Amino acid sequence: MQKHIFLFFLLPLLLFAQTSTQEPVKLIKPPAEENKKSEVIINNNSLKTIEKEIAENEEKEDKKTQKEKKPLSEEQKQIKLQNELLDSIIRNINNESFLETLDNDKKYKKELNLLSNKIAINKKANNDVAVIRDELKMIYIREKKLYEETLKNIIKGKREFREKQYFVKLLQDSIAKMKKTSLEKYEAIYEEHKDYSNYISEQLTQNYINAYNQRHTQEFVLQYLLENISTFRKTNFFVDEFNLQYFVKKIDSIQGISFISNLTSYHFKFSIGELIVVLFIFALIRLLNLKIISLIASFIAKIFVQRKNIDDEDTEEIRDYLKKSINTPLIYALYILSVQISIYILVKDPIIIQKIIPWINTIYMALLTWGLYAILNNSINYYAQNLLEKYPNVRKEMIVFILRIVKVILILLVILFLFSQLGIDIKAIAASLGVGGIAIALASKDTLTNFFGSLSIMTDNSFSQGDWIKSGDVEGTVIDIRMRTTRIRTFDNAMITIPNSQLANTHILNWSKRRIGRRINMSIGITYESKMEDIINLKDDIFEMLSNHPGIATSKNALVSSRKFEVIKREDLQGVKRTLLVYIDEFGPSSVNILVYCFSKSPDWEEWLTVKEDVIVKISELTKKNNCEFAYPTQSLWLKK
Numbered sequence: 123m124q125k126h127i128f129l130f131f132l133l134p135l136l137l138f139a140q141t142s143t144q145e146p147v148k149l150i151k152p153p154a155e156e157n158k159k160s161e162v163i164i165n166n167n168s169l170k171t172i173e174k175e176i177a178e179n180e181e182k183e184d185k186k187t188q189k190e191k192k193p194l195s196e197e198q199k200q201i202k203l204q205n206e207l208l209d210s211i212i213r214n215i216n217n218e219s220f221l222e223t224l225d226n227d228k229k230y231k232k233e234l235n236l237l238s239n240k241i242a243i244n245k246k247a248n249n250d251v252a253v254i255r256d257e258l259k260m261i262y263i264r265e266k267k268l269y270e271e272t273l274k275n276i277i278k279g280k281r282e283f284r285e286k287q288y289f290v291k292l293l294q295d296s297i298a299k300m301k302k303t304s305l306e307k308y309e310a311i312y313e314e315h316k317d318y319s320n321y322i323s324e325q326l327t328q329n330y331i332n333a334y335n336q337r338h339t340q341e342f343v344l345q346y347l348l349e350n351i352s353t354f355r356k357t358n359f360f361v362d363e364f365n366l367q368y369f370v371k372k373i374d375s376i377q378g379i380s381f382i383s384n385l386t387s388y389h390f391k392f393s394i395g396e397l398i399v400v401l402f403i404f405a406l407i408r409l410l411n412l413k414i415i416s417l418i419a420s421f422i423a424k425i426f427v428q429r430k431n432i433d434d435e436d437t438e439e440i441r442d443y444l445k446k447s448i449n450t451p452l453i454y455a456l457y458i459l460s461v462q463i464s465i466y467i468l469v470k471d472p473i474i475i476q477k478i479i480p481w482i483n484t485i486y487m488a489l490l491t492w493g494l495y496a497i498l499n500n501s502i503n504y505y506a507q508n509l510l511e512k513y514p515n516v517r518k519e520m521i522v523f524i525l526r527i528v529k530v531i532l533i534l535l536v537i538l539f540l541f542s543q544l545g546i547d548i549k550a551i552a553a554s555l556g557v558g559g560i561a562i563a564l565a566s567k568d569t570l571t572n573f574f575g576s577l578s579i580m581t582d583n584s585f586s587q588g589d590w591i592k593s594g595d596v597e598g599t600v601i602d603i604r605m606r607t608t609r610i611r612t613f614d615n616a617m618i619t620i621p622n623s624q625l626a627n628t629h630i631l632n633w634s635k636r637r638i639g640r641r642i643n644m645s646i647g648i649t650y651e652s653k654m655e656d657i658i659n660l661k662d663d664i665f666e667m668l669s670n671h672p673g674i675a676t677s678k679n680a681l682v683s684s685r686k687f688e689v690i691k692r693e694d695l696q697g698v699k700r701t702l703l704v705y706i707d708e709f710g711p712s713s714v715n716i717l718v719y720c721f722s723k724s725p726d727w728e729e730w731l732t733v734k735e736d737v738i739v740k741i742s743e744l745t746k747k748n749n750c751e752f753a754y755p756t757q758s759l760w761l762k763k
Contacts, residue, residue: 147204147342149335208346211273215354218277224270230263237263251322254311258329262336265300269340272296275472276347280355285367289355292472293348300341305334366467370395392468400464407460411453418452447496451489458485480543487539491532499525526605575622576605589634593625639675639699639721640730642737647713647753648745654714657706660748661716665704667740668720673733675700675721713753 194202214220237260244252272292279288312330315323347354373395374383383393462482469475502525585591589600591610598612608625610618646664648657668674677700699721707717718741722733745752 147200147338149338150331204342208343211343211347212353215273215276215280218281220270220273221277224274226270227267230267233263234260249322251311251315251326254308255322255326255329258308258326258333261303261305262329262333265303265333265336265340268296268299269344272344276354286351286355287367288472289351290348293344295472297341297344297348300337300344305330305337308333366399366463370399370467373398391470396467400467403460403463407456410456444497444500447500448493451493451496455486455489458482458489480540483543484536484540488536491536495529495532498528571623573605573622575624575626576603576608578626579603579608579622584630585632585634589632591633592631593620593628596620634725636725637698638723638725640725640727641699642674642718642720642722642730642734644718644738645707646716646718646741646745647710648716649713649751649753652714652750656748656750657714657716660744660750661704661706663744663748664716664718664741665702667744668702668704668718668737671733671737671740673722673724673729673736674702675723676702710753712756 214223237256241253241256241260244250244256275292276289279292308330312327316327318324318327370393374380374393379394383395386397387393462479465475465478465482469478579585585600587600587603591597591600596610596612596618598610598616598618601609601611601617603622607619607621610620612618648660669676675698701719701721703717703719705717707715709715718737720737722730724730724733742752
């Protein structure tokens with residue numbers, strides 16, 4: 123029983139090391155008869171687990187030296203226990219388990235806010251003992267939080283291969299912050315109230331003991347880690363000694379420069395050596411960007427293109443656009459690397475560095491996504507034309523639309539990566555969007571309406587990029603179908619931007635959705651003086667001419683109809699018109715009119731004009747051939763005598 127009670131008193135020693143210590147940490151023991159569990163400073167294992175481990179170790183040692191073993195003194199037992207616990211700390215640093223187990227920031231913040239409110243209330247009520255009780259509790263929690271952050275920063279520093287000086291400064295700063303708050307002013311109050319039996323005095327006593335034991339234990343552990351950095355981080359000459367700081371010290375030690383460096387270090391917080399090294403880094407990066415970066419981009423492009431079934435010209439073209447895609451992001455990445463190295467050299471405060479590094483990491487992520495998007499975009503530009511030729515049903519604006527969605531997704535990924543780097547809880551943001559989603563939806567109602575309007579246009583295939591359409595008062599050629607709007611170039615060369623929701627909910631006249639046939643409709647007036655036989659012959663000749671004209675759509679150009687059942691006639695769906703009509707239509711006021719109704723083969727406007735012109739010329743020739751004349755508006759006056 124005494125052994126378990128003694129073990130309980132030393133639980134705040136749950137810390138880590140490898141070598142044995144020379145003397146035990148001085149702690150305050152609570153009254154044994156209370157048999158209460160004090161709070162543990164670093165408790166990765168439960169009390170039972172620790173007791174079991176120590177009991178097993180003692181049992182093994184007892185079996186080996188049962189006859190020779192002498193009873194250990196209380197001091198030796200304490201040294202043995204704290205050494206075992208220090209070994210546990212080193213082990214947990216090396217396997218990085220603290221990053222998962224020491225995650226109590228929110229809990230500590232909540233407790234500190236609660237204690238601050240209690241202190242303010244007790245001060246108003248002049249409850250001085252209660253105020254001191256809560257102040258001791260706040261000291262306990264703050265130092266516990268500082269201690270855990272220090273251990274986590276040690277692990278993060280190991281991951282980032284930080285130099286030895288980083289760990290030295292980190293541990294020294296943590297020890298200094300702990301010593302900044304003195305417990306001596308509370309000692310007299312503790313001595314006064316430790317024998318009292320009222321509730322507040324008992325809590326004050328317990329809080330003082332916890333804060334005192336934790337303070338001495340944590341200082342002991344951090345001091346041990348400071349003196350034994352090699353136990354959790356192996357020494358590396360090139361990182362610790364022969365690094366940039368090595369060159370900085372060498373430059374600053376030169377006679378004549380050392381005096382100036384001392385002045386600049388005092389007034390401007392940087393030395394001449396640091397400035398020279400930073401300038402050298404930028405010059406080196408500049409040289410790499412000018413000479414070597416193109417070689418790196420070419421090498422990466424060759425890795426991507428290794429297929430033997432590609433022509434040499436195509437291979438070089440693919441490598442060229444891959445090189446262009448990778449080149450710019452690599453250049454900016456090297457410049458950002460030089461800035462990052464310069465920050466490590468010039469900035470001495472690790473807290474400022476920790477605030478800057480997440481933004482630099484986000485820039486790296488943005489450059490990576492930029493490179494991937496550039497490769498994807500250039501690949502689509504290279505292969506899209508072959509894809510469209512091979513699969514006519516694939517729409518090019520759909521490819522562009524998907525590419526834009528991918529771009530938005532990549533931007534969102536970069537933003538989420540920045541949030542994670544800054545320590546922002548993404549899950550909390552997602553949960554808050556559920557509450558604020560209604561407000562966001564209302565605010566972006568028009569944007570969402572236009573987005574779904576663009577999806578409707580894409581799926582309905584009412585028009586495509588390059589089509590000649592008319593919608594309301596707007597008529598022109600479709601330039602681009604974007605996620606929110608559609609841009610149309612009018613025939614007087616003006617640009618009109620229309621929201622997709624408006625286009626999706628209005629009638630659209632599409633002149634380009636036709637495969638064969640653009641209408642030619644004319645009425646030919648022949649004078650009444652012409653003979654009817656000649657007019658009939660003229661009509662027959664015109665029909666024969668149009669039937670054999672290479673630019674006129676006739677039954678010879680019709681699609682081969684399938685015997686399968688067709689819900690929609692293919693000729694109507696694809697826009698095929700081959701109607702040919704030539705008839706004596708009517709007796710006009712001053713002419714006999716012949717109706718000519720046909721369609722050109724090509725729907726292109728310029729080709730249609732060419733065919734129409736040729737038809738008019740040939741009709742004129744046929745009119746002369748059949749002794750007919752074109753009529754023009756005339757009026758005869760008869761004077762009665």
